Amino acid sequence: MTAQLHCFGESGNAYKAALALQLSGLDWEPVFVDFFNGATRSADYRAEINAMGEAPVLIDGDVTLTQSGVIQIYVSEMSGKFAGATPAQQREVMRWMFWDNHKLSSQAGMTRFLMNFLPAEKRPAEVIGFMQGRLKAAYDVLNRHLDGRDWIVGNGITNADLSCCGYLYYPEPFGFDRADWPHIDTWLARVSEQPGWKHPYDLMPGNPSDRA
Numbered sequence: 001m002t003a004q005l006h007c008f009g010e011s012g013n014a015y016k017a018a019l020a021l022q023l024s025g026l027d028w029e030p031v032f033v034d035f036f037n038g039a040t041r042s043a044d045y046r047a048e049i050n051a052m053g054e055a056p057v058l059i060d061g062d063v064t065l066t067q068s069g070v071i072q073i074y075v076s077e078m079s080g081k082f083a084g085a086t087p088a089q090q091r092e093v094m095r096w097m098f099w100d101n102h103k104l105s106s107q108a109g110m111t112r113f114l115m116n117f118l119p120a121e122k123r124p125a126e127v128i129g130f131m132q133g134r135l136k137a138a139y140d141v142l143n144r145h146l147d148g149r150d151w152i153v154g155n156g157i158t159n160a161d162l163s164c165c166g167y168l169y170y171p172e173p174f175g176f177d178r179a180d181w182p183h184i185d186t187w188l189a190r191v192s193e194q195p196g197w198k199h200p201y202d203l204m205p206g207n208p209s210d211r212a
Contacts, residue, residue: 003028003060005071006049008035008206010117012109012167014056015200017071020162021058022196022203024079032205036117068166069097072159082159092153096160104138107131108167112174116208132175139181146183150190157194165191169199172208 005021007014007030014033021028033039033055040046040053050057050066058065058074065071076083084090111131114123142164145152152160168176168188178185191197201207 001027001061003058004031005029005204006031006033006055006057006059007204008033008055009201009204010170010206010208011035011055011204012105012112012170012200013068014204015169016068016105016163016166017056017058017075018200018203019165019197020072020075020082020159022198023157023162023194024075024081025196026075026079030204035206036211069101069159069163072097072162076159082157082162084158085154085156089154089158093158093160096152097163099141100160100163100166104135104142104164105166107135107138108174108176111135112167112170112172115174116172135175139176139184143181143183146187149183150187152187157191161187161191 003021003026005014005018005028007018009015018030033045035055040050040055046053052066054066056066056068056071058071060074060078063074065074072082075081082093084093111128114128114131142152151157152164165188167174168178168184169192178188
């Protein structure tokens with residue numbers, strides 16, 4: 001049975017799950033969630049797909065999972081990939097996934113939304129500036145960690161990489177320039193060289209140009 005990932009291209013969190021599925025070799029397909037027209041806020045979506053009113057959601061037979069990190073762990077369970085080669089590495093992968101969710105992706109996603117998906121007159125400049133300062137600190141942590149390393153944990157791609165890269169391929173401005181962070185830049189290039197890799201707008205339906 002083909003697993004279905006309810007997702008949309010603009011979501012970096014959905015991209016983490018989609019990219020894990022894509023690189024795992026598991027059989028899956030994307031199902032478009034019309035987020036910008038309120039799909040996740042509808043009563044039907046909350047009753048039938050996700051009571052939390054969020055995407056992504058993975059439905060694989062009688063298994064339904066929400067939250068990108070949980071979906072990534074499930075992909076690892078099903079494929080034997082991305083979890084880390086040893087118990088110590090597995091703990092380190094989880095440490096970076098938790099760090100990403102708290103320090104990087106949550107703030108990158110919010111900042112990108114405020115700067116690109118709100119009307120210009122509603123964009124809170126002080127909030128955006130504050131968020132960008134916090135993001136700069138997160139980029140610095142990741143960039144320093146990747147100095148001399150090919151991957152965040154161990155000798156191959158793991159869920160730590162798939163989590164931390166989630167928002168960093170998007171073209172919309174949110175205060176991240178790859179050229180400013182050379183070790184992140186090299187690492188992102190390495191991730192994109194993995195067989196089957198696709199840009200989020202090519203991997204999932206949904207693109208800002210659809211609403212232009």
